[in-house]
Every structure is written in C-alpha cells, then in structure tokens.
Amino acid sequence: MKILITGANGLLGQKLILLLSHEHDVEVVATSKGKNVNYYDLPEYHFCPLDITDKDQVNQVIEDENPDIIIHTAAMTNVDECEQYKEKCWNVNVVAVEWLLEAAKRQNAFFIHLSTDFVFSGINGPLTEEDKPDPVNYYGKSKMEAELLVQQSGVDYAILRTALVYGIAPTMSRSNIVLWVKESLENGKPIKVVDDQYRTPTLAEDLAQACWLIAKQRAKGIFHISDEEIYTPYEMALLVADHFKLDKTLISRTDSKQFTQPARRPPKTGFIIEKAKKELGYQPHTFQEGLAYMGNHLKKIEKILLP
C-alpha cells in the first residue's frame, strides 16, 4: 500500500513517518514545503517537495506517485494567524484541498483529511460526529469548508477531527500546551492559564495511530479522535507541572475575558470518541500516560539532536 503524506514536517506528519516507515507492507511518500528531515534515521522512505498551494506541483506529484492513500495533514494551523491573514488561510486550508481532491479522484486514491474541534461553536461540548459544525473563527470556517469539499468530492474519504494535539518532535514550527507549560515553568516564568474552556487533548502518536487504523481499514466517514477525558487548559497545566515535578505556584488561573486574541475560541468542545473506539479499535492514552510517553520521547530526541 502506497501512502502519501502532505505536511510531513509538521507534528503529525513526523509521527506518521515514524509509525508507517516501520510497516512492512507500506510504501511511504513524504511530502512537504520544506526540505526532508529524517532525524530518526529511518529506513528508506521516499520524499518529494510539495507546496500544496501550487496546483501544478500537486497534480504532478500525485500523478507521478499514484498513491493508494493520501493523508492530508498540511494546513495553516495557527488560529490567530488565520484570523489575521484570511486570504492565505483560505488558499492553504480550502483551495489547496480542492486541488488535492481533484488529483486524488483522478488516481482513485482514498483521502484521509485532518480536521478540527474548532469547526464547532463550543456551546454544546463534548461532541459526537453527528453534531452540527458552526465555527466561531476563520480557522474553523476554513476547516469546515474543506470538510464540505471532501464530502462533495466523490472521492472515498475519511474526515478525522482532532483536538489540542500535544507531543514533541525533532523539529517543530509551533509549540503546544504541554511544551509551553513545561518550558515556562522550567525557566521560572509565571503563566496565566484559562479555566473556562474545555478540551479533550490528543497525544500526537495516538493521532498517527488513528490515521493508520483508518488507512488499513479504508474506514469511511467522520471520526472524532482525541483522549477520552475532558480538561480545562488550567487543569492540564497543573497535571504537566505534577508530571515533570515543576513549580505549580507559577501557574495562575484566569478566564477567556482577560485575553484579547485575534481569533475567538469555542468555549467547550471535547470529543466523544465511542465511534472510533468501536469501529476502528482506537485506544488512546490518558493525558497522564501521554505525558509519560512524551517525557521518554523527549530524552530520545535530546540524544538525536546532540551535536
């Protein structure tokens, strides 16, 4: 089975390559805007440069590679930047998806599309796959529009919605809640964390596993993928401090009204993941297990990155 990954240098992209390059019957084609990073010294996998906003490149790469499955992870993921640079956001998160879908259709490839809890308003969380999207910011709007394109494309597809992904990889273009809290406390920096939003966090390795479960089974439809427990960011920050034995007194509780961010956040999302557990056999780590996993992986990465 040949699997082409977009956004291979992103957090999920790197986890997918790590997972899939060890699967004997999988031929991995990693694609990304930047150059190939193979920090783990993985067994050979194929790499192609691919900026998904370049239509000719999309057509050429997908025709040349002729994948059985495309896992589309690439996106403009910074929610505030999406609010500020709407045209760029639309081009990356919507227009490029249309081109990828057209190319996937020509090659008869199964399309696994990554989406987000931010397609929801956050009024009625936790949410099932049946709940109706109603985004409160531009990032959510762009991801919802992309979901509609996928659903109307005529391509066999799975839409995998995920939430608050955390993890560590050798190269990262942006931080996540666990790394932010850990690094701040390690540097003795006081932080204010909101206690009026609710999320089900997702370990990046679990998300990669879910993509693989979907690919193996060619499972069609929408799937909610995250951990099972719901937390506020403040509660997560305390658990991070506990796990890494850091100074909790540096963490103070605040609420969303105290922050002026360019993009509104949905107050309560969180996923009900029964469908993924039942239909895919998805079994996520708890947040505490995820932190332990991440701590161990961090040691491995520190060794890799040592000069």
Ligand SMILES: NC(=O)c1ccc[n+]([C@@H]2O[C@H](COP(=O)([O-])OP(=O)(O)OC[C@H]3O[C@@H](n4cnc5c(N)ncnc54)[C@H](OP(=O)(O)O)[C@@H]3O)[C@@H](O)[C@H]2O)c1
């Ligand atoms: N992270 C989360 O908390 C979260 C939550 C819900 C849903 N999701 C969804 O899950 C997916 C994976 O997220 P992630 O955490 O792996 O995000 P990430 O670490 O930000 O990775 C996204 C990747 O997409 C690449 N990209 C951006 N524009 C591109 C372009 N024009 N052509 C090719 N690649 C491009 C980025 O490259 P550059 O860095 O070089 O721009 C980056 O490597 C995304 O679709 C995201 O919307 C993520």
